Amino acid sequence: MVQQIILRNLEKPRIKSLEEDLLWFCDSFGFSSGRDTENTANRIIFSVLEKLSNDRESSSEALAEDLDMKISRINHHLRNLNESGLLYRKKRLIYLRGGSLKAAVREMRKDSERILDELESIAEEIDLMMGLKNR
Numbered sequence: 001m002v003q004q005i006i007l008r009n010l011e012k013p014r015i016k017s018l019e020e021d022l023l024w025f026c027d028s029f030g031f032s033s034g035r036d037t038e039n040t041a042n043r044i045i046f047s048v049l050e051k052l053s054n055d056r057e058s059s060s061e062a063l064a065e066d067l068d069m070k071i072s073r074i075n076h077h078l079r080n081l082n083e084s085g086l087l088y089r090k091k092r093l094i095y096l097r098g099g100s101l102k103a104a105v106r107e108m109r110k111d112s113e114r115i116l117d118e119l120e121s122i123a124e125e126i127d128l129m130m131g132l133k134n135r
Contacts, residue, residue, distance in 0.1 A: 004083050005112050006030030022046060025101065029084060041077045043067055048087065048094060049101070058094045085111050 010028050013020035023042065026032055031041040047066050051058040060078055064071040078094065081087040085108040088095055097104040127134065 002083060003085055003111060003115070004080075005085060005108055005115075007112075022049075029086070031081065031084070031086075040067075040069070040073065041081060044074065044077050044081065045086070048096060052096055052099075059092050060094065061092075063094070084108070 006029055008028050008030055010024060013024050022045070026039075026042040026045055031045065032039040044063055044067070047063055048058050051062075060071055060074050063069075063078075064074045067074070078087065078089070082089060086097060086104050088097055097107050124134075126132075
């Protein structure tokens with residue numbers, strides 16, 4: 001499975017606000033970047049969180065209806081959010097990894113540490129093969 005975790009070091013909102021904090025969270029992970037000029041990924045995350053907080057399940061069909069968007073567009077963003085490690089799908093339903101944002105971030109941290117450990121190991125092998133010395 002390909003996983004893409006983007007981390008952006010952004011200044012936290014100065015004023016405590018649920019909406020501003022969620023936007024900062026999403027922007028820090030780069031969920032709405034590039035061509036997502038309408039912040040569709042953020043809107044999907046907000047909707048999923050809202051459904052979870054009300055003990056309701058979420059599906060791509062329900063999100064498409066709630067956000068008044070085509071299901072293909074929703075599915076595109078869900079694939080990206082799945083690849084980031086924030087959300088996952090089980091059959092037709094969408095879940096927040098770990099059941100909360102904090103748990104999802106912890107799992108994503110573990111993922112990134114595994115990736116970096118592997119990169120470090122290979123980098124060490126390349127250094128040895130190239131005759132580069134470590135200080």
